[in-house]
Amino acid sequence: MPDQPTVSLGMPVYNGANFLAATLDSLLAQTYRDFELIICDNASTDETGAIARDYAARDTRVRYRRNETNIGGSANYNLTFDLARGRYFKWAAHDDLCAPAFLERCVAALERDPGVVLAYTQARAIDSAGNVVKDYPGKHHFDDPQARVRFYEFVLDPHPVVAVFGVMRRSVLAQTRLIGKYTGSDRPLLSELSLLGKFYEVPEPLFFYRFHEGQSWGGNKSQQSQQAWYDPRRAGKVTFPQWRLLREHLRSIERSPVGLKDRVSCYLYMGYWMRKNWRRLGNDLLLRET
Numbered sequence: 001m002p003d004q005p006t007v008s009l010g011m012p013v014y015n016g017a018n019f020l021a022a023t024l025d026s027l028l029a030q031t032y033r034d035f036e037l038i039i040c041d042n043a044s045t046d047e048t049g050a051i052a053r054d055y056a057a058r059d060t061r062v063r064y065r066r067n068e069t070n071i072g073g074s075a076n077y078n079l080t081f082d083l084a085r086g087r088y089f090k091w092a093a094h095d096d097l098c099a100p101a102f103l104e105r106c107v108a109a110l111e112r113d114p115g116v117v118l119a120y121t122q123a124r125a126i127d128s129a130g131n132v133v134k135d136y137p138g139k140h141h142f143d144d145p146q147a148r149v150r151f152y153e154f155v156l157d158p159h160p161v162v163a164v165f166g167v168m169r170r171s172v173l174a175q176t177r178l179i180g181k182y183t184g185s186d187r188p189l190l191s192e193l194s195l196l197g198k199f200y201e202v203p204e205p206l207f208f209y210r211f212h213e214g215q216s217w218g219g220n221k222s223q224q225s226q227q228a229w230y231d232p233r234r235a236g237k238v239t240f241p242q243w244r245l246l247r248e249h250l251r252s253i254e255r256s257p258v259g260l261k262d263r264v265s266c267y268l269y270m271g272y273w274m275r276k277n278w279r280r281l282g283n284d285l286l287l288r289e290t
Contacts, residue, residue, distance in 0.1 A: 005061070007035035007088045007103060007167065010080025013052075014042040014070065016094035019210065020051050022130075023094050028059055032103035037092070038083050041066040042076045048094075072231045077179040081170075089170040095214075096165065097126070099206040106167035109200040116143070117173075117197030120166025121206040128212040135205065136160055142199040147258045148265035150194040154187075155249055156273055161186045162209050163199065172196050177255075180248060181231040183223065183241040188248035195256035195266070240284040242277055246270065 009027060013020060027037060039052045039062065049066055056062040065083070067076065081089060088110060090103075099121075106119035125134040141153045142163075154163070164186040176192045179185050193199075228235035253266045274281065 003085075005034050005036045005086045007032070007090065007107060008084030008086035008170070009035055009037045009090050009092045010077070010084055011037060011039045011092045011094060012042065012073065012076035012080050013039060013044065013048055013094040014073070014076070015044045015046045015048060015214075017044075017047040017051055018128075018214065019095040019212075020048060021055075023092065023097060024051075024055050024062075026097045026099075027092060028055070028061070029100050030098065030103045031100050032107055033061075035061060035103065036084075036086060037062045038080050039064045040076050040080045040083070042073070043067050043070045070232055072181065072229070072233070074179040074181045074185060074230045081173065081178060084170060087170060088167050089173055090167045091165055093165065093210075095210040095212065097130070097208040097210070099204075099208075101204075102206040103167065105202040105204065105206060106200075109202065110167060110169065113198070113200070115198050116169075116200045118163060118166050118168045118193055119200040119202065120163045121202035121204055123160070123162040123207040123209050124205045125160075126208045126210050128210070130208075130210075132208075133211065136162065136209075138203065139163075139199075139201055142201045145198070146262065147195045147256070148262040148269070150199065151191055151253075151262075151266050152269050154190045154194045154199075156269055156276070160209065161190060162207055163190055163201075165207060165209075166199075168193070169197075177248075177251070179230075181234070182244045182248070183226045183230060183239065184245055185230065185248065187245060188252055191249050192252040192255065195252060195258055195262075242280045242284045246274065246277075246281070249273070 052064045056064040109119040122138050123136045124132045127133050141149045223239050227239045
């Protein structure tokens with residue numbers, strides 16, 4: 001394995017034996033091969049460790065690390081980033097699949113335009129058996145030169161957060177708060193990245209986002225159980241997820257280097273966000289689940 005691969009793939013996993021092998025096969029079959037794959041096992045109790053160690057023994061690009069205790073989903077996601085050495089970085093969930101050309105297309109977009117901070121592809125949803133159940137629509141203003149337009153696109157336009165599984169410039173991602181210890185923290189991460197540079201959406205469905213009962217939010221899990229996935233220390237505690245999202249999107253604006261016009265526009269957009277989400281914000285205060 002080279003001293004510094006171009007791309008680092010960070011795979012945080014906990015009890016992921018059900019889909020892990022299929023996901024690893026899809027990543028190791030990429031046509032773009034200059035990458036390392038870092039598996040951070042969050043103290044799994046199933047066969048996750050045995051599967052990961054087997055792949056690490058067969059492919060020198062694979063690095064396996066096991067946490068002694070479950071440190072929570074967000075901390076484990078961020079640990080994979082801390083261990084990465086590549087110029088570009090991608091999070092890889094243990095249950096999703098990538099077509100062979102995924103990395104090649106995304107890396108090409110980043111190499112072609114220095115202003116692009118995140119490259120991802122169009123996506124399809126698959127079920128536990130791998131059958132396609134839905135095509136996600138593409139975004140429209142992902143590469144707009146105006147930061148406020150990109151911010152609007154990724155905060156106010158309803159969308160799945162598949163872009164967070166794209167390929168990012170590691171130097172830019174390091175400027176962000178990464179994955180926070182609260183429900184839905186991938187969304188404020190995208191809002192912050194949208195203010196730091198352009199995105200590029202490869203116009204091909206090369207990413208397959210898997211729906212299944214074992215997901216952090218699958219099976220109609222409660223707000224408390226979702227929060228416990230991000231941070232076990234918060235298990236059983238009352239959470240206010242919508243108010244936290246509001247706060248963190250505002251922090252994205254505060255931390256950004258954008259000019260006054262973009263900054264004011266983004267704050268106004270968040271006022272509109274509050275209007276759209278007033279019922280969920282109210283339910284948070286009533287300690288009711290949405």
